[in-house]
Amino acid sequence: xxxxxxxxxxxxxxxxxxxxxxPRHEVIATAQRAWLTYLGGMALxxxxxxxxxxxxxxxxILALTYLMGGLAASWNIIGGFGGQxxxxxxxxxxxxxxxxxxxxxxxxxxxxxxxxxxxxxxACVAMLISWPTFRLRGPFFAIATLAFNEVAFVxxxxxxxxxxxxxxxxxxxxxxxxxxxxxxxWAYALLMFAFVALVIALCVWLRRSRLGYYLLAVREDEDAAxxxxxxxxxxxxxxxxxxxxLTAIGGTLFTMYLRYIDPPTLFTLPxxxxxxxxxxxxxxxxxIWGPLLGAALIVPFENWLRSAYADSLPGLSxxxxxxxxxxxxxxxxxxxxxxxxxxxxxxxxxxxx
Amino acid sequence: xxxxxxxLVFGLLLGGIYGLVSIGLNLxxxxxxxxxxAQGELVMFGMYGGFFAxxxxxxxxxxxxxxxxxxxxxxxxxxQRLVIQPLQHEPNxxxxxxxxxxxxxxxxxxxxxxxxAYSVGGQVGSTVLTVGDLKLSLVRVVTLVAATLITIGLHLxxxxxxxxxxxRAVTQDKRAARAMGINVExxxxxxxxxxxxxxxxxGVLLTPxxxxxxxxxxxFILAAFAVVVLGGLGSVWGAYLGxxxxxxxxxxxxxxxxxxxxxxxxxxxxxxxxxxxPSGLLGQVGAEEVGFREQH
Numbered sequence: 001x002x003x004x005x006x007x008x009x010x011x012x013x014x015x016x017x018x019x020x021x022x023p024r025h026e027v028i029a030t031a032q033r034a035w036l037t038y039l040g041g042m043a044l045x046x047x048x049x050x051x052x053x054x055x056x057x058x059x060x061i062l063a064l065t066y067l068m069g070g071l072a073a074s075w076n077i078i079g080g081f082g083g084q085x086x087x088x089x090x091x092x093x094x095x096x097x098x099x100x101x102x103x104x105x106x107x108x109x110x111x112x113x114x115x116x117x118x119x120x121x122x123a124c125v126a127m128l129i130s131w132p133t134f135r136l137r138g139p140f141f142a143i144a145t146l147a148f149n150e151v152a153f154v155x156x157x158x159x160x161x162x163x164x165x166x167x168x169x170x171x172x173x174x175x176x177x178x179x180x181x182x183x184x185x186w187a188y189a190l191l192m193f194a195f196v197a198l199v200i201a202l203c204v205w206l207r208r209s210r211l212g213y214y215l216l217a218v219r220e221d222e223d224a225a226x227x228x229x230x231x232x233x234x235x236x237x238x239x240x241x242x243x244x245x246l247t248a249i250g251g252t253l254f255t256m257y258l259r260y261i262d263p264p265t266l267f268t269l270p271x272x273x274x275x276x277x278x279x280x281x282x283x284x285x286x287x288i289w290g291p292l293l294g295a296a297l298i299v300p301f302e303n304w305l306r307s308a309y310a311d312s313l314p315g316l317s318x319x320x321x322x323x324x325x326x327x328x329x330x331x332x333x334x335x336x337x338x339x340x341x342x343x344x345x346x347x348x349x350x351x352x353x
Numbered sequence: 354x355x356x357x358x359x360x361l362v363f364g365l366l367l368g369g370i371y372g373l374v375s376i377g378l379n380l381x382x383x384x385x386x387x388x389x390x391a392q393g394e395l396v397m398f399g400m401y402g403g404f405f406a407x408x409x410x411x412x413x414x415x416x417x418x419x420x421x422x423x424x425x426x427x428x429x430x431x432x433q434r435l436v437i438q439p440l441q442h443e444p445n446x447x448x449x450x451x452x453x454x455x456x457x458x459x460x461x462x463x464x465x466x467x468x469x470a471y472s473v474g475g476q477v478g479s480t481v482l483t484v485g486d487l488k489l490s491l492v493r494v495v496t497l498v499a500a501t502l503i504t505i506g507l508h509l510x511x512x513x514x515x516x517x518x519x520x521r522a523v524t525q526d527k528r529a530a531r532a533m534g535i536n537v538e539x540x541x542x543x544x545x546x547x548x549x550x551x552x553x554x555x556g557v558l559l560t561p562x563x564x565x566x567x568x569x570x571x572x573f574i575l576a577a578f579a580v581v582v583l584g585g586l587g588s589v590w591g592a593y594l595g596x597x598x599x600x601x602x603x604x605x606x607x608x609x610x611x612x613x614x615x616x617x618x619x620x621x622x623x624x625x626x627x628x629x630x631p632s633g634l635l636g637q638v639g640a641e642e643v644g645f646r647e648q649h
Binding site for chain 2: 083085087132133135136138139140142143144146147148150151154155157158269270274277278281313314315316317318319321322323324325326327328329330333
């Protein structure tokens with residue numbers, strides 16, 4: 001553990017100076033530029049909120065887009081930066097959702113108070129179940145996380161006194177800022193925006209931090225990373241803890257928005273665990289903006305498909321998502337961000353010659 | 354004691370089902386090393402094939418299996434050629450691609466069937482054998498027998514035929530097999546095709562037991578992965594044995610602990626095996642090394 005804990009005292013790795021004549025995309029962004037990009041990107045993401053502030057239908061879609069973007073970005077920390085394809089993030093999502101609902105319905109505790117402790121609890125659970133599974137590589141890890149998701153699903157159905165079992169839990173409507181329940185949709189959309197802004201800010205920081213570089217090193221070549229003195233297991237556990245904690249916060253927000261949760265809503269793979277990965281894939285796995293971009297493309301599209309074809313062609317939206325997933329895996333492995341990156345490179349290449 | 358025996362027999366019969374659906378995955382996951390999340394959907398296609406053959410032309414499932422299984426096998430060959438082969442060296446993208454296929458197939462069938470559950474009616478499904486005090490469902494006995502016969506057949510195929518030997522060679526060492534003049538890509542294609550055909554076969558044989566819905570594959574896929582890992586990757590008898598173990602564990606857990614928790618119990622066993630002895634019960638030591646390495 002010690003080898004990666006020293007990061008805080010040491011000076012940050014200096015950003016590479018911009019050499020004259022070096023192609024621009026090879027220059028590591030300075031901290032200043034990274035945060036300026038962050039502000040610009042978040043401002044762009046905020047625009048639709050301003051545009052649709054009076055449109056309840058679009059505010060709902062926006063709230064879900066921001067939330068899914070934040071959740072996908074949380075998954076991306078361990079799945080994208082760390083290269084550990086967890087399909088079991090539904091477990092941490094559900095921990096956030098159920099714990100919040102239980103505290104609210106039984107003891108009337110404000111979700112604002114429990115949000116962070118629950119996130120820390122989810123991070124601890126994540127480290128506990130990941131510690132043995134991180135011995136597994138690639139597909140074996142994915143299958144194991146899938147199995148955790150199934151076990152949690154079965155347990156959630158079984159533990160009726162706690163989770164309400166198949167009947168689920170619903171939260172009574174008591175509007176008020178302290179209860180995190182609002183009359184107006186825009187307040188929820190704003191809340192979800194704050195969530196995704198927080199997650200992406202963490203990603204910007206992480207991407208330039210020691211832990212972030214270690215995660216990338218582990219993803220690229222675990223053995224080489226270990227040979228370079230990186231505590232591979234420790235790095236993975238830290239990445240997983242951060243990812244799971246943020247996912248649990250997403251679960252809290254989800255619960256307070258829908259005010260009803262049951263096991264299928266929290267554990268169905270194409271809607272939760274795999275969805276986070278899918279959004280990241282479409283946008284660009286391992287990039288800072290990819291997950292949000294993926295959510296911005298997919299969530300409204302899916303919503304439209306659902307409302308237009310739910311009766312005439314049930315399953316159409318998920319069939320199309322599945323097809324998109326196959327095509328992206330085959331032809332667009334780096335997602336939309338990768339396509340943008342290639343286009344920019346080509347333009348620069350032409351400009352130089 | 355009587356109860357104990359009844360549960361044991363029930364578990365064995367259930368194990369036959371799990372063994373049957375896992376044989377195909379064992380080839381695909383154990384030999385070609387593809388995490389095929391869409392395997393359960395191949396079983397589903399087999400079920401629909403069996404159902405429609407019965408519904409439209411009145412063909413008994415035990416007959417139509419000879420038509421449906423090769424068709425599902427062809428679908429498997431197409432999947433391998435178009436989706437899997439280009440991703441041969443990218444396990445993470447295989448996960449996405451095969452899970453995408455799962456979602457695509459499942460929801461295509463949902464669009465076709467509009468969520469209506471089908472089942473093959475008639476005498477076959479409800480016949481009960483009485484042996485002493487035991488009442489056995491005939492189709493479940495047939496399923497166990499079929500699983501056993503298919504396992505024996507597959508064992509003979511892998512042990513005796515040239516193609517089977519090529520498949521085994523590729524399992525053990527891809528590079529050495531290539532050096533011996535084996536066409537590795539073609540072997541993968543054949544293996545994947547056989548694995549898919551076996552899934553289709555399992556599907557048809559299960560039509561008298563399960564009601565057929567688009568999501569039915571979800572009942573099998575994790576069980577099949579558990580069976581394959583438990584039995585040992587690429588081991589034919591391992592998959593058979595693993596199926597029986599999972600079936601018996603589920604039966605006992607369902608009876609003595611809680612029916613709701615029955616699958617959770619073998620999931621936990623599966624996770625323990627995965628972490629502690631990833632080569633499984635009958636797997637060659639090191640057979641799992643492609644996906645697994647010790648951590649310091």
